[in-house]
Amino acid sequence: MTSPSAPPLSAAIPGILRRPAAPAAGIVHLGLGNFHRAHQAVYTDAAVTAHGGDWGIIGVASRSSAIPDAMHAQDMLYTVVEISPEGSKFSVPRVHADAFTAAANPDRVVRAIGDAGTRIVSLTVTENGYNYTPATGSLNLQDPAIQHDLAHPGSPQTPIGQIVRGLQHRARTHTEPVTVLSCDNLADNGHHTQRLVREFASLLPPAEAAEALAFIDTHTSFPSSMVDRIVPATTDHYRSLVASQRGYSDRIPVPAEPFTMWIVEDNFIAGRPTWEDGGAVFSDEVAGYEQLKVRLLNGTHSLIAYLGALTGAVTIPESVSHPTIELAARSVLRNEYLPSVSVPRGVDVDAYEEQLFSRWRNTALGHRTSQVGSDGSVKLRQRIPLPALQMLDDGRMPQLLALTTAAYLACIAPLPGFDPGPQAHAMEDPARVLLAGLAAGSRSGQDLARRVVGDHHLLGEELAKRDEFILRTGEFIDIIHSAGPLAAIAEASTAASLTPAPSLQTVRSTP
Numbered sequence: 001m002t003s004p005s006a007p008p009l010s011a012a013i014p015g016i017l018r019r020p021a022a023p024a025a026g027i028v029h030l031g032l033g034n035f036h037r038a039h040q041a042v043y044t045d046a047a048v049t050a051h052g053g054d055w056g057i058i059g060v061a062s063r064s065s066a067i068p069d070a071m072h073a074q075d076m077l078y079t080v081v082e083i084s085p086e087g088s089k090f091s092v093p094r095v096h097a098d099a100f101t102a103a104a105n106p107d108r109v110v111r112a113i114g115d116a117g118t119r120i121v122s123l124t125v126t127e128n129g130y131n132y133t134p135a136t137g138s139l140n141l142q143d144p145a146i147q148h149d150l151a152h153p154g155s156p157q158t159p160i161g162q163i164v165r166g167l168q169h170r171a172r173t174h175t176e177p178v179t180v181l182s183c184d185n186l187a188d189n190g191h192h193t194q195r196l197v198r199e200f201a202s203l204l205p206p207a208e209a210a211e212a213l214a215f216i217d218t219h220t221s222f223p224s225s226m227v228d229r230i231v232p233a234t235t236d237h238y239r240s241l242v243a244s245q246r247g248y249s250d251r252i253p254v255p256a257e258p259f260t261m262w263i264v265e266d267n268f269i270a271g272r273p274t275w276e277d278g279g280a281v282f283s284d285e286v287a288g289y290e291q292l293k294v295r296l297l298n299g300t301h302s303l304i305a306y307l308g309a310l311t312g313a314v315t316i317p318e319s320v321s322h323p324t325i326e327l328a329a330r331s332v333l334r335n336e337y338l339p340s341v342s343v344p345r346g347v348d349v350d351a352y353e354e355q356l357f358s359r360w361r362n363t364a365l366g367h368r369t370s371q372v373g374s375d376g377s378v379k380l381r382q383r384i385p386l387p388a389l390q391m392l393d394d395g396r397m398p399q400l401l402a403l404t405t406a407a408y409l410a411c412i413a414p415l416p417g418f419d420p421g422p423q424a425h426a427m428e429d430p431a432r433v434l435l436a437g438l439a440a441g442s443r444s445g446q447d448l449a450r451r452v453v454g455d456h457h458l459l460g461e462e463l464a465k466r467d468e469f470i471l472r473t474g475e476f477i478d479i480i481h482s483a484g485p486l487a488a489i490a491e492a493s494t495a496a497s498l499t500p501a502p503s504l505q506t507v508r509s510t511p
Contacts, residue, residue: 006243006247006248006249007247007248007249008073008074008248008249008250008251009074009075009077009078009079009092009248009249009250009251010074010075010077010248011075011077011094012075013248016077016092016246016248017077017092017094018045018049018094019048019049019094021094022056022076022094022095022096022097023048023052023053023054023055023056023095023097024054024056024097024117025054025056025057025058025097025098025115025117025118026053026054026055026056026117026118026119026120027044027055027056027057027058027118027119027120027121027122028057028058028060028109028112028113028118028120028121028122028166029041029057029058029059029060029121029122029123029124030060030062030102030109030121030122030123030124030125030159030162030163031060031061031062031123031124031125031126031129031159032059032060032061032067032068032099033061033067033124034231034232034233034234034254034255034256035124035227035229035231036059036122036124036183037059037067037078037080037093037252037254038080038229038231038254038255038256038260039124039183039227039229039231039256039260039262040057040122040124040183040227040262041057041093041095041096042080042091042093042260042278043262043273043275043278043279043280044057044093044095044273044275044278045093045094045095045278046275046277046278046279047273047274047275047276047277047278048095048273049277050274050277051273051274051277053273053274054117055095055273056095056096056097057095057096057097058096058097058098058099058100058112058118059071059096059098059099059100060099060100060101060102060109060112061099061100061101061102062101062102062103062125062129063101063102063103064101065101065104066252067099067252068099068100068101070251070252071096071099071252072099073251074250074251074252076094076096076097076098076099077092077093077094078092078093078250078252078253078254079091079092079242079246079250079253079254080092080093080253080254080256081238081241081242081253081254081255081256082256082257082258083255083256083257083258083362083364083365084257084258084362084364084365085362085363085364088241088245088364089258090242090245090246102157102162103157106154106155106156106157106162107154107155109156109162109166110154110156110162110165110166110169111166111169112166113162113163113165113166113167113169113170113178114165114166114167114168114169114170114173116170116173116174116176118178119176119177119178119179119268119270119271119272120178120179120180120181120268120270120272121163121166121178121179121180121181122180122181122182122183123159123180123181123182123183123184123193124183124184124227125159125184126184126185126375126378127184127185127186127375127378127379127381127382128375128378128430129158129159129184130159130160130184130186130192130193130196131143131145131146131158131159131160131196132192132196134377134378134381134382134457134458134460136461137192137195138195138196138199139160139196139199139200141203143158145157145158145161146158146160146161146200148161149161149162149164149165149200150200150203150204153165153168160193160196160197160200161200163180163197164197164200164201164204164212167197167201167212167215167216167220168208168211168212168215170215170219171211171212171214171215171219172211175215175219176219176270177219177220177221177269177270178219178220178269178270179220179221179222179223179267179268179269179270179272180193180194180197180220180221180222181222181223181225181264181268182222182224182225183225183227184227185227185293185294185298185379185382186382187290187291187294187382188224188287188290189224189225189290190222190223190224190225190265190267190286191222191224193222194216194220194222197216197222198213198216201213201216219269220269221267221268221269222267223264223265223266223267223268223286224264224265224286224287224290225262225263225264225265225286226261226262226263226264226286226289226290226292226293227261227262227293228259228260228261228262228293228297229256229257229259229260229261230256230257230259230359230362230365230367231254231255231256231257232255232256232365232366232367232368232371233368233371234252234253234254234255235255238253238254238255239251239253241253255365257359257362257365259355259359260279261279261281262275262278262279262280262281263280263281263282263283263285263286263289263290264280264281264282264283264286265282265283265284265286266282283344285344285345287342288341288342288343288344288347289344291340291341291342292341292343292344292347292352294382294383295337295338295340295341295383295387296333296337296338296341296352296353296356297356298379298382298383299332299333299337299383299384299387299404300329300332300333300337300356301316301360301372302372302373302376302379302380302383302404302408303328303329303332303400303403303404303407304316304319304320304325304329304360304369304372305319305369305370305372305373306369306373306376306404306407306408306410306411306424307319307325307328307407307485307489308320308322308325308369308423309369309370309373309411309420309421309423309424309427310407310410310411310420310421310424310480310484310485311325311484311485311486312421312423313325313369313423314368314369314423315363315366315367315368315369316360316367316368316369316372317360317361317362317363317365317366317367318369319369320357320360320361321361324486324489324490325489326357327489327493328400328403328489328492328493329357330353330357331400331492331493331496332400332401332403332404333353333356334353335400335496336387336388336391336398336399336400336401337387339387339390339391340386340387340390368423368426369423370423370424370426370427373408373411373423373424373427374427374428374429375428375429375430376408376411376412376427376429377412377429377430377431377432377435377458378430380404380405380408380458380459381458381459381460384401384404384405384459384463385459385460385462385463387401388401388402388459388463388466388469389462389463389466392466392468392469397468397469397472397495398469399472399492399493399495399496400492400496402469402472402473402476402492403476403488403489403492405449405453405458405459405473405476406445406449406473406474406475406476406477406480406488407476407480407485407488409435409439409445409448409449409452409473409477410424410477410480410481410485411424411427412424412427412429412431412432412435412436413432413435413436413438413439413448413452414439414481415439415442415444415445415448415477415481416439416440417481418481431458434456435452438451438452438456444474444477444478445473445474445475445476445477445478445479445480445481446470446471446474446475446477446478447474448474448477449470449471449473449474449477450470450474453469453470453473454467454470475491476488476491476492479491
């Protein structure tokens with residue numbers, strides 16, 4: 001919905017742009033969604049404004065043409081709307097040089113990545129976009145899209161296939177170096193991406209594989225990064241807000257919280273923008289920041305989303321405002337996730353926790369539980385196993401991590417006769433059909449947990465062997481189904497209180 005009286009957003013509207021033109025392209029970005037446009041694009045816009053450079057972004061959407069079409073209609077512009085209870089702030093980045101859809105132009109993706117002017121290929125394609133097997137971390141060779149990309153070099157469908165085919169093009173034409181920068185919530189995402197790229201390349205015919213691997217090993221770099229900003233979906237509310245407050249019509253405004261963070265390993269073989277001008281931090285402790293984000297923020301966020309959805313909460317602020325859910329969230333953060341984190345130098349964990357809860361309470365943002373709870377089959381594999389295994393090895397049961405797993409299954413794969421509610425039904429998950437089939441044939445929560453966590457390795461191979469964790473997860477499923485999520489929280493909290501939390505001195509880094 002757009003305002004019939006407001007003119008469409010364009011570069012001709014006075015007072016909205018900091019620069020007369022977008023920079024020449026130097027970055028190809030895979031995943032032209034809201035997060036990229038409110039995060040990396042904003043940092044790049046600040047860098048180019050401060051120091052110039054050919055760091056324009058070619059944005060590549062995966063399947064939908066909605067955003068590329070709108071950007072072309074709006075001179076490659078859109079509005080970032082910072083939402084807080086105190087009010088809204090508006091900005092218009094001018095950093096995208098082009099935008100198109102990969103599904104309709106697969107050969108163009110290869111050419112863009114392969115172009116000598118491209119010095120960085122970055123990704124925000126979600127954990128699910130890397131086409132790997134969560135249980136092993138390796139490329140999913142059974143995935144039809146991966147099989148297609150190995151057989152059809154000119155029309156790759158997956159980001160990993162697109163990158164390798166683009167690197168092959170570079171190796172054969174000009175051998176200019178390039179950096180591949182993952183900005184997704186994957187542990188050690190730089191090395192994880194490098195491993196998948198090398199694995200794909202090694203599966204090519206021998207001569208091609210040798211050429212591609214040699215180029216990857218000598219002419220590419222794969223820095224790790226940690227990204228953080230809550231960016232909800234665009235709705236007509238934000239379109240109307242832009243029209244009323246800014247006086248123009250924007251088809252694709254991006255709502256975002258005021259908070260933003262980017263921690264990056266400074267390993268760019270072909271140069272980079274001065275992202276620090278936008279507030280990015282270059283650090284040798286990216287792994288510690290990743291742990292903070294993936295476990296304390298994302299892991300706790302998942303529990304809030306699933307418990308909230310099961311109680312009927314539409315938004316994260318509504319969910320975390322429930323005292324019982326907040327209690328569970330603080331417990332899992334402090335007592336089950338934090339002991340597994342190597343806290344970076346200078347980070348005040350208590351202040352970080354309070355900052356998280358303040359962000360989650362941002363009622364103006366209205367982040368939906370259904371959005372946060374989507375793709376849990378991939379996300380939870382990044383968040384739960386390591387801290388859970390650490391606690392189990394210490395002889396302690398990770399009560400709230402088992403409850404997170406149970407709440408996820410209650411939302412995505414409820415046992416027959418249990419309705420988890422509309423927010424759970426709205427969650428998207430690549431494993432929903434598989435898990436729902438397993439639930440339909442299960443007699444109890446313990447039966448379901450055994451099938452999903454044990455037999456199908458939802459949380460990896462190691463937790464699949466831990467009968468005590470599987471049993472506890474199943475017990476929580478049964479409690480949720482029979483007495484509701486609040487009863488399950490009470491049970492988990494009571495059981496957790498019987499075992500004192502460990503000292504955190506060993507995991508906090510010292511200056």
